[in-house]
């Protein structure tokens with residue numbers, strides 16, 4: 645597989661604040677990659693450097709084979725960006741807005757096709773300002789997609805969504821990933837990262853402190869299981885044996901039985917407190 649993004653030793657300082665402190669990152673083409681981390685970790689700064697909207701102090705950066713510090717129009721047209729701030733052309737209709745943005749790209753997608761893809765067909769003739777927050781976010785995504793990007797950056801795409809809108813949005817991202825678009829998203833929602841991402845990077849204090857498949861990050865898959873029932877709790881490497889033993893002890897159903905491994909949130913909170 646070819647690399648979409650390659651970063652080595654990236655640094656960025658604002659006055660006294662070392663926002664990015666020697667960050668390394670490799671993202672493959674076609675991957676859905678999530679960047680997690682607490683506020684102030686350096687996520688936005690890093691992503692803005694990758695997008696070509698912020699300068700770096702030092703380090704090696706390649707995005708779709710080019711240095712984003714010297715962005716060309718051709719390079720920009722291969723990248724889609726969905727920012728946190730909603731679009732401001734609110735007096736236009738959804739269709740007008742998408743058509744307008746399509747003109748900036750050499751081979752845009754058909755506006756109505758993109759509108760359908762983000763689930764806004766029925767609202768295509770409405771003014772953007774008449775839409776709900778979640779629908780506006782879909783317009784933002786449509787604008788990120790209309791240029792047919794190879795690489796799509798999504799900055800906290802579902803902040804403010806209700807659970808149903810979030811699930812629909814996840815379906816949309818999965819469809820895009822299926823079509824081969826490389827997707828880099830920052831999110832505060834661990835469930836979102838776990839659902840969507842092939843790999844996640846946890847960023848803290850300007851560095852990647854953990855990287856991997858969300859299912860196994862930080863030793864999740866091999867961590868001790870916790871067997872709990874109404875009268876006790878055991879942490880064990882052999883939960884099956886423990887459950888079998890409990891079954892014998894109770895002569896049948898064990899009251900209140902559950903077997904759990906650390907959640908991504910457990911691992912995440914440990915990582916950002918004690919980065920290794």
Ligand code: ADP
Pocket residue numbers: 658661662663681682683684685686687688689690
């Ligand atoms: P995140 O996206 O993970 O919340 P940021 O990249 O926004 O992190 O910020 C990293 C650090 O850099 C924070 O301490 C933030 O206050 C600081 N910072 C970000 N942008 C600027 C800026 N334009 N000027 C000064 N400090 C900044």
